[in-house]
Amino acid sequence: MREHHKVVYMYYDKRKAWTTSNLGRYMFKYYNTKPPSHEVINYPERGHFNILIWRYWPWLKQRHEAGFDNHSVNPLFGCSVTNCKFFENNDTYSYISSMDAVVVHLQKGLLPDFSKRKPYQRWIFWTDESPIHTFAVDIKRRETPTLSQLANVFNWSMSYRTDSDIPVPYGRTIPLLYPKLNDIADDELTQLVPYWKQKQRDILAAIIMSRCVGFRMRFVMQLQRFFNVDMFGKCALVNNHTNRCPGRYTHDCPIISKYLFYIVIENSKCRQYISEKVFHHAYSKGAIPIIMGSPLVDCVKLLPPNSFIHMDNFASVKHLAREVYAISGNIPKLLSYHAWRNNFKTVEEHGFLGTRSLAMCRICEALNYNSNARKVYGIDDIMLYLDPAVCCSRNP
Numbered sequence: 001m002r003e004h005h006k007v008v009y010m011y012y013d014k015r016k017a018w019t020t021s022n023l024g025r026y027m028f029k030y031y032n033t034k035p036p037s038h039e040v041i042n043y044p045e046r047g048h049f050n051i052l053i054w055r056y057w058p059w060l061k062q063r064h065e066a067g068f069d070n071h072s073v074n075p076l077f078g079c080s081v082t083n084c085k086f087f088e089n090n091d092t093y094s095y096i097s098s099m100d101a102v103v104v105h106l107q108k109g110l111l112p113d114f115s116k117r118k119p120y121q122r123w124i125f126w127t128d129e130s131p132i133h134t135f136a137v138d139i140k141r142r143e144t145p146t147l148s149q150l151a152n153v154f155n156w157s158m159s160y161r162t163d164s165d166i167p168v169p170y171g172r173t174i175p176l177l178y179p180k181l182n183d184i185a186d187d188e189l190t191q192l193v194p195y196w197k198q199k200q201r202d203i204l205a206a207i208i209m210s211r212c213v214g215f216r217m218r219f220v221m222q223l224q225r226f227f228n229v230d231m232f233g234k235c236a237l238v239n240n241h242t243n244r245c246p247g248r249y250t251h252d253c254p255i256i257s258k259y260l261f262y263i264v265i266e267n268s269k270c271r272q273y274i275s276e277k278v279f280h281h282a283y284s285k286g287a288i289p290i291i292m293g294s295p296l297v298d299c300v301k302l303l304p305p306n307s308f309i310h311m312d313n314f315a316s317v318k319h320l321a322r323e324v325y326a327i328s329g330n331i332p333k334l335l336s337y338h339a340w341r342n343n344f345k346t347v348e349e350h351g352f353l354g355t356r357s358l359a360m361c362r363i364c365e366a367l368n369y370n371s372n373a374r375k376v377y378g379i380d381d382i383m384l385y386l387d388p389a390v391c392c393s394r395n396p
Contacts, residue, residue, distance in 0.1 A: 001179070007305070007343045008175040014301050021165045022369045023362065027172065028162050035080050040368045044100065048083045049367045052099040054112050057088035060105060063249070063351040064359045075360035084364035101367060103158065106386075109135035109144045114153050124363070125150060125377075126158040128168060128350075130270040131388045147386055151379040156366070158359075159385060161272045162302075166366040168359050169272075170350040171279030173304050179342050186332055192341040194286035195257040203228040204328050205261035205290065208245050208253055208281060209235040216265045219292060219317065226321035227328070229263065232256070249352045257285040260328055261309075266293025270392035274302060276352045283307070283346045288337045290324060304340035 015029050026035035053060065065075050076082045087099070096102065101122040104112060107129060117123055127134050135144035156165035181188050190196045204227045209216060212235040223229055230236075232245040232253060245253035256262060262282040266275060274294045282289035289308045291299060296312040309327075314320040327333050351357025383390050 004176075004179040004343055011173075011175070011305060011344075019163050021163075021167075021366065022371060023366045024162055024164065024167050026365075026369065027167055027169075035365055035369050040081065042368055042370075042372055044083065044367075048085050049100045049364065050085055050087065050098060051101045051103060051363055051367075052087045052089060052096060054102055054104045055089060055110070056105050056108060057086075059108075064357040073356075076364060079358075079361035079364060081364050081368045084360075084367065086360060101363065103363060104154075106134050106145075106150075108137045111145055111149065117153065122155045122367070123153055124156040124158050124166065125154045126166075126168075126359075127386070128160060128170075130266070130268040130273040131386050131391045132268040132270065134386055147382050148379055150377070150382050150386070152376055154377045154382075155375060156370075157377065157385055158363070160274070161385070164385075165370060166362050168349065168357075168362050169302075170274060170276045171283075171346055171348045173302065173344055173346055175344050176342075181342050184339060184342050186335050189335045189338060189342070193335070193338045194284065196286060198258050199260050199286070200258050201260075201328070203230050204259065204324065205263050206230045206232065206256045206259040206287075207263040207265070208232045208256065209265075211235070211267075213267070219265055220263065222317040223263070223321050223324075226318065227325050230259070252353045253281070256281060256287070259285075259287055260334065261290050261324060262287040264289045264291045264293060266291075268388075268392050269293055269295060270388075271295065272298045272302065273392075274299065276348065276350045276355075278303065278308070279346050279348045279350075280353050280355065284348070286338075288327075288334075290320070304344045304346065307337055307340045309337075 012029065018028065020028060022041075023035065066073060075086065076084065087095070089096070096116050097118055099121060101124060102112070102117070103124045103126050105126045107127065129136055158164055158166035158168060160169045161167065162169070180192060205223070207220060207229065209220070209231055210233040217235065220229055220231060232255070236244070244255065245251075262277070262285065264277040264282060266273060266277070272294060278289050278291065281287070291308050292311045296310045299308060299310055309320065309324060311320055314323065327337070348355040349358040351359070385391070
């Protein structure tokens with residue numbers, strides 16, 4: 001038990017200097033998964049907060065309300081606070097003045113009339129894509145907004161980053177209150193690895209890929225020179241798996257639980273951008289993620305200790321592939337990448353693949369727990385979150 005607390009303390013000690021909101025502090029610096037309700041610091045006069053999800057709620061709610069299950073659920077179910085009411089609109093501003101907060105999702109590239117903003121409101125920009133793809137679903141404009149258009153309007157940020165006013169990560173690492181096993185010998189440790197008995201040895205790794213981007217395809221093809229990789233999704237032309245796992249975000253892909261490794265190739269190398277590929281396709285399936293994406297320093301701080309293989313640690317794909325192959329043939333070393341499961345767990349909060357999104361809960365919690373001090377995001381602040389030149393490399 002003492003060793004468990006030591007491991008957990010060392011992990012959280014790396015986060016002591018992080019800049020976070022109050023909500024971020026509860027999510028990333030405390031052992032518990034929810035903010036303590038007795039620490040609410042804001043009490044709305046009317047008894048609840050009114051929150052407007054500007055314009056795009058019909059598009060967003062598939063993921064953030066129902067998790068693509070085609071049924072409505074209470075977005076605050078299980079939340080530490082429930083004193084929020086959510087509203088939607090479709091380009092109308094008739095009741096915007098009665099809102100305590102206005103949430104603007106940036107991905108479609110259309111913005112509200114900022115002149116409608118009231119001084120007492122909190123306007124929140126929401127993005128769950130990397131800065132390179134902030135305005136990726138730009139279907140009605142020829143030109144996407146400039147960052148200067150977003151400056152001096154918004155009070156809070158809402159993104160996957162830990163320093164956001166409202167953090168909405170794809171997943172988190174959380175310590176267990178007690179270790180699962182007292183003895184973590186190899187034969188005991190296999191009990192902690194999901195689907196361990198189903199793991200195969202002839203084909204070591206899998207990847208689901210529906211966007212056949214050049215750098216992704218090249219990386220997989222290079223790996224396949226050294227060990228077998230099964231590809232699923234629309235890009236799986238070589239091994240005829242194009243019709244398997246077609247759902248991408250909407251349906252799970254149970255077959256990938258058979259693999260020892262899962263290849264994670266993010267769409268960009270951006271600060272703290274770690275998607276559902278790591279948390280769902282790798283960890284929840286009992287696979288070791290091979291990561292090409294978020295910088296190594298972020299993965300070390302955000303993911304379970306010694307739980308992944310990162311391209312940044314290798315001089316070439318060849319060196320990485322040789323290490324993966326060596327690990328696969330050494331059971332004690334292979335299981336060492338799962339030893340974290342005795343002290344930690346990962347939770348998914350993204351709303352893809354049948355999981356539940358906590359985005360609405362986090363908005364409500366932020367209004368209850370975050371500081372009431374007024375602030376506005378100027379151009380320099382906006383750039384820290386949304387400028388690819390500041391946050392990202394073009395490709396992993």
